[in-house]
Amino acid sequence: xxxxxxxxxxxxxxxxxxxxxxxxxxxxxxxxxxxxxxxxxxxxxxxxxxxxxxxxxxxxxxxxxxxxxxxxxxxxxxxxxxxxxxxxxxxxxxxxxxxxxxxxxxxxxx
Numbered sequence: 001x002x003x004x005x006x007x008x009x010x011x012x013x014x015x016x017x018x019x020x021x022x023x024x025x026x027x028x029x030x031x032x033x034x035x036x037x038x039x040x041x042x043x044x045x046x047x048x049x050x051x052x053x054x055x056x057x058x059x060x061x062x063x064x065x066x067x068x069x070x071x072x073x074x075x076x077x078x079x080x081x082x083x084x085x086x087x088x089x090x091x092x093x094x095x096x097x098x099x100x101x102x103x104x105x106x107x108x109x110x
Contacts, residue, residue, distance in 0.1 A: 052082070
C-alpha cells in the first residue's frame with residue numbers, strides 16, 4: 001500500500017478538464033484520485049485522465065477507474081483514459097475492462 005500519488009487538475013476549457021495522475025494507483029491512493037475527479041466532473045462535461053505517470057496499479061486502482069467510469073456515465077460526463085502505461089494497459093486487457101473504458105494514446109486524440 002502506497003501514499004505516493006500526485007493528482008493535478010488542469011481546466012482545458014469550459015467543457016474539458018484534464019487530470020494528470022503520477023505514481024502508484026492502489027488502495028492507499030485511489031481515494032485521492034476519485035475525490036479530485038468528483039470535484040472536476042461537477043463543473044465539466046468531459047474528463048480526460050492522463051495516466052502516463054502511473055508506475056503501478058493494483059486491483060484497488062482498477063476498481064477506482066471502474067467506479068469513476070460508472071460515476072461519470074451516470075451524470076453524462078465523458079471519461080477518457082489517456083496515455084495508459086503498458087503495465088496498466090495489460091491489466092485492462094486481461095480483465096476485459098479495456099472494452100468498457102475509452103482509451104486514447106494522447107490528448108490530441110480528444
